[in-house]
Amino acid sequence: MVTVVLEGRGDLTEWREAARSLLLAHTTPQTVDWRCRNESAGDLFEPAVEALEGPIAGAGAAPTFAVPKVFLSLAQAVICHRDPARFQLLYRVLFRLQAERTLLEVLSDADVAQLHAMEKSVRRDCHKMTAFVRFKEIDTERGHARRRFLAWFEPDHHIVARTAPFFQRRFTDMDWIIATPKGTAAWDGGALTVSAEPAENPMLTDATDALWRTYFSNIFNPARLKVKMMMTEMPKKYWKNLPEAALIPGLIAGAEASVVAMAERAASEAPLFHQRLQAAAQAEPEIARPPAGTLEELREEARHCTRCALHCSATQTVFGEGPQDASIMIVGEQPGDQEDLAGRPFVGPAGAVFNAVSQEAGLERQSTYVTNAVKHFKYEPRGKRRIHQKPNIGEVQHCKWWLTRELALIKPKLVVAMGSTALMALTDSRQRLADLRGQMLQLGGGQSLLVTVHPAYLLRIQDEARRHEEMARFRSDMARAADFGRKTPVDISREQRTVRSG
Incomplete structure (x- = not known):
């Protein structure tokens, strides 16, 4: 039996040096007795043991083993634990790691579980120290600034x-x-x-004790009191050294009465500043409304849209833009992150693709009306990012009310549906977009409908060859739309008769 005597005050180095020597000598954990120096005097009737002070003779100086970094991280915390069994546990795990390289990944192992439990206890104790x-x-000493x-x-x-x-x-x-x-x-x-030498409680008091009590009594909310939760976060063993803790029993006992008093003091009328704000709003000159029957009137009306829940999280309504007499109307799916912030359609990455391809195909955006089937940005927050989510059928149907009014005002010769959401909003059809891609369909009122993909789809294609192929098809669709916009009503009527007869 080998006895190892350590100071045992949170210093990993002394344990590591002893453990290295023992491991190099192939000493099994069962033959090592780890002790703290203040416990090493032992009993008068205890058999004599060998004390290890420094490396074991003949062990060699150069280490011939390695351990995972996660073990060293755990050991730095566990060595601070007060349980004397921590030394034996650490050495036992270290010894096992030489044969079981993935031991620390087995969280159900008794030694690994105990290691993590000790680490958690030390981490919690550190947190309480920083808090309490x-x-x-x-x-201040004379001459000390x-x-x-x-x-x-x-x-x-x-x-x-x-x-x-x-x-x-x-x-x-x-x-x-x-x-x-x-x-x-x-x-x-x-x-x-x-x-590492223990100190004695100086039993000091000063003026900040009263400040702590004042602060604590003012942040204490009796309406949200949960005694068990408070005791978990502020254990009673720390109270004797916290000046504000003397108030806790009284605050708990009077919590119910305090809640009743708070309810009686609740404001029955709006604060004075509210009345001043209302008066200022009424005093502001009324802004002239846009002319009736115009896009400006429809856009102002849509700015206050609450027809579905999407307006709750979106920054603003993203309405269409373009001339009211446009012969071509482009309908996308919904605004994205950048469109939501800017308040304009097709200004993000997909919009850049649309602008570039349209220009190559001879379709001028300035003479085209561009809008979306859904006017508010639907997304899922992930950290600081807002991830696009596809609108559901109910949200599309709610927003169709705005799209129908846009169609009635603009009366375009051709409507281009970009994406399945736009196709469903315009036709109530659930057909696959791939089956209608590139086709010229008929809408009510003598308007034609061209079906194509959304530019965002092109950005998601990973394969370069396929992306070039789909980009060429999209360019062809935009060129066809540009050609249609240049046709006369007679040409369009003749083409529609040909489509119907075919």
């Missing part, structure tokens, strides 16, 4: 050295000492020093 340390100002503060904290584990850098970064502009039963950390503006 209360600095108190002490007298910086203010000096002292705090007392009682951690569960040996975390002083692990947590001290947080306080150095946060309170670098003042001198401070954090004293605990498991060591002390100090910062003087130039150097951070940490000692």
Whole structure:
């Protein structure tokens, strides 16, 4: 049996050096007795054991093994745990890793589970230290320009050295000492020093104690009180060193009465500033409404659209744009992220493709009316991004009310449906877009309909050869639309008769 005596105050280096020596000597975990120095005196009747101080003789200096980085990360936390069994656990896992390289991936393993449980306990203790340390100002020494503060904290584990850098970064502009039963950390503006020697509670009080109590009593909300949750986040063992904790029993006991009093004090009338805002709004000159029966009137009306729930999350209504007498009307699916922000259709990546291809095909956007089947951006938030979502049938039907009025005002000779959503909005058809692609169909009122893909579809094609092929087909569709726009009513009528007779 080999006994290893360590200081056991959160220093990974001393354990690592001993563990390396033991491992190089192929010492099994069952033959090692790990102890802390303050526990190593033992019992008078305990058999004598061999104490390891430094490397084992004959073990060699160069290590011949490796461990995963995740083990070292876990070990740095677990070594701070107060349980004396942590040394044996770490060495047992280290020994097993030499034969079981993926051991740490087996979270159901008893040793691995215990390792993670200890790491979590240390991490939680560090968090509580950063939350519950209360600095108190002490007298500044003569000739010392910086203010000096002292705090007392009682951690569960040996975390002083692990947590001290947080306080150095946060309170670098003042001198401070954090004293605990498991060591002390100090910062003087130039150097951070940490000692493992236990300290005694200085029992200090100062004027900030009253400030803490005032702050806590004002942020305490009796209407949202959950005692069990509060006790989880602010365990009772920390209360004796928190000046505000003395208020907690009274605040809990009076919570119900406080809620009743809050309800009685609730405002029965709108605040004065609300009345002033209403008066200012009524005093503003009324803005002239756009002429009746124009696109401007329809656009202003659509700006306040609440026909479906999409308006709740969208930035604004994205209405169509273009001349009211346009002979060609382009109908897309819905605005995207950039269109939603700009308030204009086809200004994003898909719009850039549409503009470039249309120009090559001889279709001028300035003389074309461009709009969407759905006027609000539908998306799913993912972090800081807004991911496009396809409108459902109900949302398309709600927005068809606007599209029908646009068609009635503009009276285009040709309507180009770009994408399946636009096709469904214009025809109520559920046919596959691929079956109608490139075809010239008939709408009511003598208008023709050309079906093609949406430019966004072209951007999603990964295969380069197929993307070139689909881009050429889209260019051909736009060229056909441009040619149709140049035809006379007689030519169009003749072509429609030919389509019907065929």
